[in-house]
Amino acid sequence: xxxxxxxxxxxxxxxxxAWLISSMGDGMxxxxxxxxxxxxxxxxxxxxxxxxxxxxxxxxxxxxxxxLGPNRVGPKGSMxxxxxxxxxxxxxxxxxxxxDKFLFNLAPVIVVVxxxxxxxxxxxxxxxxxxxxxxxxxxxxxxxxxxxxGILMAGWSSYNKYSLLGAxxxxxxxxxxxxxxxxxxxxxxVLTGSLKMSDIVMSQQNxxxxxxxxxPMWISFVIFVIASTAEINRAPFDLTEAEQELTAGFxxxxxxxxxxxxxxxxxxxxxVVSAIAAxxxxxxxxxxxxxxxxxxxxxxxxxxxxxxFMGKTFFIIFIIMQFRWTFPRLRVDQLLTLxxxxxxxxxxxxxxxxxxxAIMGWHF
Amino acid sequence: MGPxxxxxxxxxxxxxAGGGILLSRALAKKSANVVKGEPYECGIPTTGTSWIQxxxxxxxxxxxFLVFDVELVFMYPWAVVVQKIGMTAFAEIIIFxxxxxxxxxxxxxxxxxxxx
Numbered sequence: 001x002x003x004x005x006x007x008x009x010x011x012x013x014x015x016x017x018a019w020l021i022s023s024m025g026d027g028m029x030x031x032x033x034x035x036x037x038x039x040x041x042x043x044x045x046x047x048x049x050x051x052x053x054x055x056x057x058x059x060x061x062x063x064x065x066x067x068l069g070p071n072r073v074g075p076k077g078s079m080x081x082x083x084x085x086x087x088x089x090x091x092x093x094x095x096x097x098x099x100d101k102f103l104f105n106l107a108p109v110i111v112v113v114x115x116x117x118x119x120x121x122x123x124x125x126x127x128x129x130x131x132x133x134x135x136x137x138x139x140x141x142x143x144x145x146x147x148x149x150g151i152l153m154a155g156w157s158s159y160n161k162y163s164l165l166g167a168x169x170x171x172x173x174x175x176x177x178x179x180x181x182x183x184x185x186x187x188x189x190v191l192t193g194s195l196k197m198s199d200i201v202m203s204q205q206n207x208x209x210x211x212x213x214x215x216p217m218w219i220s221f222v223i224f225v226i227a228s229t230a231e232i233n234r235a236p237f238d239l240t241e242a243e244q245e246l247t248a249g250f251x252x253x254x255x256x257x258x259x260x261x262x263x264x265x266x267x268x269x270x271x272v273v274s275a276i277a278a279x280x281x282x283x284x285x286x287x288x289x290x291x292x293x294x295x296x297x298x299x300x301x302x303x304x305x306x307x308x309f310m311g312k313t314f315f316i317i318f319i320i321m322q323f324r325w326t327f328p329r330l331r332v333d334q335l336l337t338l339x340x341x342x343x344x345x346x347x348x349x350x351x352x353x354x355x356x357x358a359i360m361g362w363h364f
Numbered sequence: 365m366g367p368x369x370x371x372x373x374x375x376x377x378x379x380x381a382g383g384g385i386l387l388s389r390a391l392a393k394k395s396a397n398v399v400k401g402e403p404y405e406c407g408i409p410t411t412g413t414s415w416i417q418x419x420x421x422x423x424x425x426x427x428x429f430l431v432f433d434v435e436l437v438f439m440y441p442w443a444v445v446v447q448k449i450g451m452t453a454f455a456e457i458i459i460f461x462x463x464x465x466x467x468x469x470x471x472x473x474x475x476x477x478x479x480x
Contacts, residue, residue: 035372038365042376092392093385097401113377120369131369138440159414160403172422175429182436189443252404257388261381333479336425340477344468348461355454358447
């Protein structure tokens with residue numbers, strides 16, 4: 001018999017919910033109070049997360065290049081990113097005179113809001129989601145594609161040739177790779193038969209899809225990781241902000257806190273994409289189990305579900321960070337060739353294979 | 365939480381981004397200078413308009429994307445029910461994908477996927 005986790009965040013969240021209902025009644029007041037609590041805890045979670053990802057990125061980069069990385073401010077240089085944030089906070093935010101000022105100031109807000117909205121259906125732990133909506137995965141793919149509007153807006157309104165070219169490249173890249181992402185997500189949906197995040201995680205109770213689904217799941221996992229690296233404009237697909245060609249791409253003209261917002265949303269998107277990959281292919285918060293090894297499974301059950309989720313997510317984040325220092329940047333024609341002539345046909349065939357497995361019941 | 369989560373997250377995002385930018389505006393030292401407002405290029409004042417023409421290839425890729433994105437929207441409901449319907453759904457999606465794949469091959473043949 002497999003024991004599911006006995007302790008998790010779900011009891012905490014349901015306790016708070018019950019307490020709010022009992023003290024304020026089942027009306028508007030309780031809802032507003034709950035929203036305030038969720039909002040504050042989300043921001044309290046996200047800011048250290050972005051700081052940590054920034055620190056991690058520098059350290060991973062440093063160790064891959066046999067450097068030490070930041071090591072002056074705070075223990076092991078961990079406060080460096082805080083110092084940088086304070087520096088950015090005190091920088092003057094310039095707006096080019098000829099730019100479209102309204103769109104220029106709106107773009108960073110849109111980019112941050114979209115990356116916030118995508119957080120809604122992510123299952124952080126057992127029964128611990130902001131909103132477990134029935135079309136979770138579809139919601140994530142549709143909302144995340146709004147981000148491209150923010151990027152195009154930033155590039156267009158800057159009144160800068162570098163920005164415009166960077167934004168156009170980014171637009172072409174994001175819309176192209178969205179197709180591969182969609183198809184590799186669909187090959188999991190075919191097996192689970194539900195778009196709901198909690199259902200997808202529960203379907204992996206007796207094994208993660210990457211193990212249960214044979215070869216097609218491996219192919220979709222690899223395609224998903226490649227395409228989502230492109231989707232969030234990270235190296236080797238970062239030719240929207242190729243320093244040697246375009247200075248900084250669509251955020252050339254941004255400085256100070258507005259620039260920090262683009263950086264922040266990049267890190268939130270990195271986390272979200274890795275979290276989705278962990279949920280779809282690596283079982284989300286499900287512990288790792290091996291067939292009939294009762295003792296092993298029992299020990300694995302004692303690790304809290306949130307740690308499982310974070311561990312898997314950070315594993316994928318680490319892989320994506322390694323890409324940056326492993327592969328050279330692609331040219332724009334190579335980028336589009338990779339998507340349209342390789343990844344898209346492969347993922348179209350792959351989804352048919354996954355469907356065959358699902359209908360025949362060949363998965364474990 | 366229900367759909368209220370969307371309002372909450374939107375408010376969070378706006379408060380976070382807007383708050384940060386406004387805080388920075390309040391704290392940062394400002395100085396006015398004509399050169400500061402010029403677009404950043406290479407030091408020399410920029411010539412002509414910055415809203416330049418760009419490659420038509422972007423437009424072509426956007427059009428092909430549109431075709432396949434609509435395909436994806438059709439495939440989401442199909443993916444949810446395919447296990448219940450079984451082989452019929454599989455046969456149908458093979459026909460559907462075949463037609464789309466022919467479209468991709470046509471675009472390929474016509475050189476729409478080639479970056480000049």
